[in-house]
Amino acid sequence: MKIEAIDCYYLSMPNILDTGDGSQDALLIRVQAGEYVGWGECEAAPLVSIASLVCPMSHSACKPVRASLLDQELNDTADINRIGNLVRENSMDLLQTDHTQSGVDIAMWDLMGKKLDAPVYQLLGYKKSYPKTPYASLLFGDTPQETLEKALRVRADGYKAVKFGWGPFGRGTVAEDEDQLHAAREGLSQDGLLLVDVGTVWGDDVERASQRLKAFQETGVTWVEEPFVSGALDSYRTLASMGGDIKLAGGEGCHNYHMAQQMIDHAALGCVQIDAGRIGGISICKRVADYAHARGISYVNHTFTSHLALSASIQAYAGLEHDTLCEYPVESQSLGVDMTQNHIERDANGQIHLPEAPGLGIRPDLLALEKYLVDVEIKVHNQVIYRTPTLPATA
Ligand SMILES: [Mg+2]
Structure with a gap:
């Protein structure tokens, strides 16, 4: 199966404070291949990461991250590594690449876990x-x-x-x-x-x-x-x-x-x-x-x-x-x-355990995210190269 869609959602609190709290905004990534969907999250300024996904090519080692993702075969875990290497090669001079690819890579592992019916750690x-x-x-x-x-x-x-x-x-x-x-x-x-x-x-x-x-x-x-x-x-x-x-x-x-x-x-x-x-x-x-x-x-x-x-x-x-x-x-x-419907809670001994469900075992709460979604449009030469997508009905 091929990667058919990479969607990204800029989410933010209404007011961003000048503190060391990195949970005030997020970039949620959705990857779709065939009948499977995976979710990931980037830990960096969302708008900059969106730009790195969609920006026009500057030169051969400075392509938008998305160019190395769409239409790529994603059938097994080796493909995840292959695609990651391709992104790093084609977007080497784009300094946001690793941040952006982080969310994509996480989503690909989540997707692959669902396809293979196993938690990612396995x-x-x-x-x-x-x-x-x-x-x-x-x-x-x-x-x-x-x-x-x-x-x-x-x-x-x-x-x-x-x-x-x-x-x-x-x-x-x-x-x-x-x-x-x-x-x-x-x-x-x-x-x-x-x-x-x-x-x-x-x-x-x-x-x-x-x-x-x-x-x-x-x-x-x-x-x-x-x-x-x-x-x-x-x-x-x-x-x-x-x-x-x-x-x-x-x-x-x-x-x-x-x-x-x-x-x-x-x-x-x-x-x-x-x-x-x-x-x-x-x-x-x-x-x-x-x-x-x-x-x-x-x-x-x-x-x-x-x-x-x-x-x-x-x-x-x-x-x-x-x-x-x-x-x-x-x-x-x-x-x-x-952001999520379920959470990793402490057990009676105060310890935490990864979900044993396929993929990451954590489901985004798409209804709850509606109010955090930031409306973004990026235009180049009057052509829209990115517009905030609507959140899908199901995760
Ligand atoms: Mg620290």
């Missing part, structure tokens, strides 16, 4: 999907008091692991950050796993990062995530050598396999974090998970949006028994929750 070669321990992913409060209250709330809700990130952390004084860390630890109590996400705020400045090491150690932080931008390999390595037991985590900024490989090999990471909606989809996630596993580095998903994205992000390491943590969105906007 198509990736895993016999079993192991339960994961979700860590509640939260933004730091504007004040230590607010952070304390958030930590108390998720602790009372049964989470044993919490990650605080972004917000004011790292932007003010060392003392202000120390107060934030102690507030987080107090709210979480001594036995909770505390993770901190610095959101690349220090660029590549090791000095500023190292000034906080004592507080990270005193508050028992398990990992410090993205102290620096992806690719600042020397800074990562230097900080890791000073950090004692504290692990560094990073990798969400990687938007291709080789970037992740460099981070694994040269950034002294304890844990590599990959976003399926950025790096090129489930196909690339699986390559990274295999590489990390072979080198004894933990793999964890990066997900702050919907449960469609969550399911997609877990598939690549579902069968890695010892990589037990999972980023779990608990603060997403209503769009992130409303």
Whole structure:
């Protein structure tokens, strides 16, 4: 069967705030081949990704992503990899390509799972999907008091692991950050796993990062995530050598396999974090998970949006028994929750399991999405090259 349609839907909250919350908008992708439909999600500015799908060709290595998708044969999992390589070759100089292809790749795996009547993790070669321990992913409060209250709330809700990130952390004084860390630890109590996400705020400045090491150690932080931008390999390595037991985590900024490989090999990471909606989809996630596993580095998903994205992000390491943590969105906007009819809920032990249904096992809620749909029209030479499609009646 051939890929007959690639539809994309720009979804957004009514107001976008200048915060680190990536769940405020989304680009939902629908791929149709024969009688099958698959769904995926891109984790990047939706309009830019739409443009990369439909833009006029600039030159032979800068074609619109859609040109390498429509009419392609999609009969088995090898076709997904073949199509991904074709997209990367034909759109190599279009920097949004990997982001856009992420949603397409995820949708193709969902579609193939439905065709072959198997969950995606089985198509990736895993016999079993192991339960994961979700860590509640939260933004730091504007004040230590607010952070304390958030930590108390998720602790009372049964989470044993919490990650605080972004917000004011790292932007003010060392003392202000120390107060934030102690507030987080107090709210979480001594036995909770505390993770901190610095959101690349220090660029590549090791000095500023190292000034906080004592507080990270005193508050028992398990990992410090993205102290620096992806690719600042020397800074990562230097900080890791000073950090004692504290692990560094990073990798969400990687938007291709080789970037992740460099981070694994040269950034002294304890844990590599990959976003399926950025790096090129489930196909690339699986390559990274295999590489990390072979080198004894933990793999964890990066997900702050919907449960469609969550399911997609877990598939690549579902069968890695010892990589037990999972980023779990608990603060997403209503769009992130409303996007799907079903959700990956915690069980009585506080763990989560991938759906055992075919594909990703998560169904978009098309009726609920109507109110988030952004009306877009792109014209070139007075010809409409993209117009927001109507949402189909069924998923
Ligand atoms: Mg992060």
